[in-house]
Amino acid sequence: MFQLKNVFIIAHWVGWLLVFSLTALFLSENRSLTGVLLDPNLWTFFLIYIFIFYVNLIWLIPSFFFKRKFMQYFVFVLITFVLIVFVKPFDRLVIERNRYEMRPRHRFEPHLPPPVDFKGNPPGFKPERHEQEREARNFDVVSVFLFGLVWALGIALKMNERWRDSEKRVLQAETDRANAELSFLKAQINPHFLFNTLNNIYTLAVTNSKKTAASIMKLSQIMRYVTDEVSEDFVPLANEIECISNYIDLQKLRLSAKTEVIFEVNTLDTSQKIPPLLLMTYVENAFKHGISNHDKALIEISIKSGKDSLHFICRNKLFSTFRKVERTGIGLSNTRQRLQHLYQDRFNLIINDDSGVYQVELTINN
Structure with missing residues (x-):
């Protein structure tokens, strides 16, 4: 300035x-x-x-x-x-x-x-x-012409200055709105995630499971991640992977033998940074809508990262109740907005529900 x-x-x-x-x-x-x-x-x-x-x-x-x-x-x-x-x-x-x-x-x-x-x-x-x-x-034609020229030049310069100030205000308003929306999206994600996890711990406590203590420890690690790092725009990929791993372990405690979970991680650089709970949102969605008490279910999660890219796939069976519940949820649409705010055109998100399988494929280029 x-x-x-x-x-x-x-x-x-x-x-x-x-x-x-x-x-x-x-x-x-x-x-x-x-x-x-x-x-x-x-x-x-x-x-x-x-x-x-x-x-x-x-x-x-x-x-x-x-x-x-x-x-x-x-x-x-x-x-x-x-x-x-x-x-x-x-x-x-x-x-x-x-x-x-x-x-x-x-x-x-x-x-x-x-x-x-x-x-x-x-x-x-x-x-x-x-x-x-x-x-x-x-x-004196020349003096009158110069008068008009000088007067018009003053108006043009002031109009240009006013336009630039207006553009700055618009950009600042967009930045403030984007930051406010991002904070709001995080605030929506965190209670939703914690609510589901606490329900799982509650089920273990009611049944007097011996795994309750270990589950509480895993929950404390997840909560530490959520409370300490979720306020940041970006966190190390290794922290997100650890959070997902703990979450999967907690979910497995309540799953029956009819549900199989495959979690694959292939990372060359775990110090690569991503928005907190970005991948976790899709994993949580898969467990919320991709399991059944009566039918067999398969949840596949794959995380691959290179030097300048990240490739994430989350796949689960699509049950009949998914569409009704999914329309009322806010997590998936919020995550897309976060991606647009933070990566703009440097990401590719593909969501398919063909052949009875719901698949999320996310590629991020740094």
């Missing part, structure tokens, strides 16, 4: 120096540099347009134009226009330049004819009074 402001300041300085240099060059015919720089007509011309430009840019546009006070704004435009027409800053430059052009540049020999000015008049020629009055009544 600071650098951009400096660029605009430098651009203003360069622009006005260019205008001043071109104006001084216009007056430099047959004159010394000191004479040009001390010419009051040059400074009058230059300061008039600087004053018009910055009064319009800093005060009139923000105070009247942007606040839709168009009548007041038009009054200021009209007053400034009348002043330009009356003062004729460019005509003053032309008259001053012509006055110096009419001066002889060399000492001529007596036998040579005297030099003439650009109108063919001899040195010392003065126009009649009616000609001076006619020149005074001339309309």
Whole structure:
């Protein structure tokens, strides 16, 4: 922001120096540099347009134009226009330049004819009074054109500045909304996950299972992962795998022999980072909707990671109650939103439910 402001300041300085240099060059015919720089007509011309430009840019546009006070704004435009027409800053430059052009540049020999000015008049020629009055009544088209140009440039710059500020506000609002949505998604995921896990522990405790203590330890590890790391945008893949492994062990405690679980991990770099509970959501969904008390069930989970990629597959049998329950769930849609927020176009998520099998295939490219 600071650098951009400096660029605009430098651009203003360069622009006005260019205008001043071109104006001084216009007056430099047959004159010394000191004479040009001390010419009051040059400074009058230059300061008039600087004053018009910055009064319009800093005060009139923000105070009247942007606040839709168009009548007041038009009054200021009209007053400034009348002043330009009356003062004729460019005509003053032309008259001053012509006055110096009419001066002889060399000492001529007596036998040579005297030099003439650009109108063919001899040195010392003065126009009649009616000609001076006619020149005074001339309309200074160039000054009016420069007035319109400077005024329009001020409006264009202020509109561009306003557009950039609006874009920044939109981007900031989108960022804030994305962060708020991501926090909300995590808040939705965590209670849902913990609720299901605690139900499993409750079942073990009711049946006085000897595996209750070990299950509580695994749950404590899961809760440590959830409470300590879920607030981060990314965590090591190894932590997510450990959480999934503990979760599967807890689920196996309540599964019958009709349900088979295959969990395969093939990772070259477990320090690779992913969003917390990203894969866990699909694993939890498979256990929630992919098992039956009466039919055989198979849940397959595969995690493969390379140096710059992650490939995850979760597959389970599709039972008749899945579609009804899945429509009311929020975990899967939330996970897709998290992926879009964090990876944008660097992920590919394919979900199929063909042939009675529900399969999630996720590929992430880092």
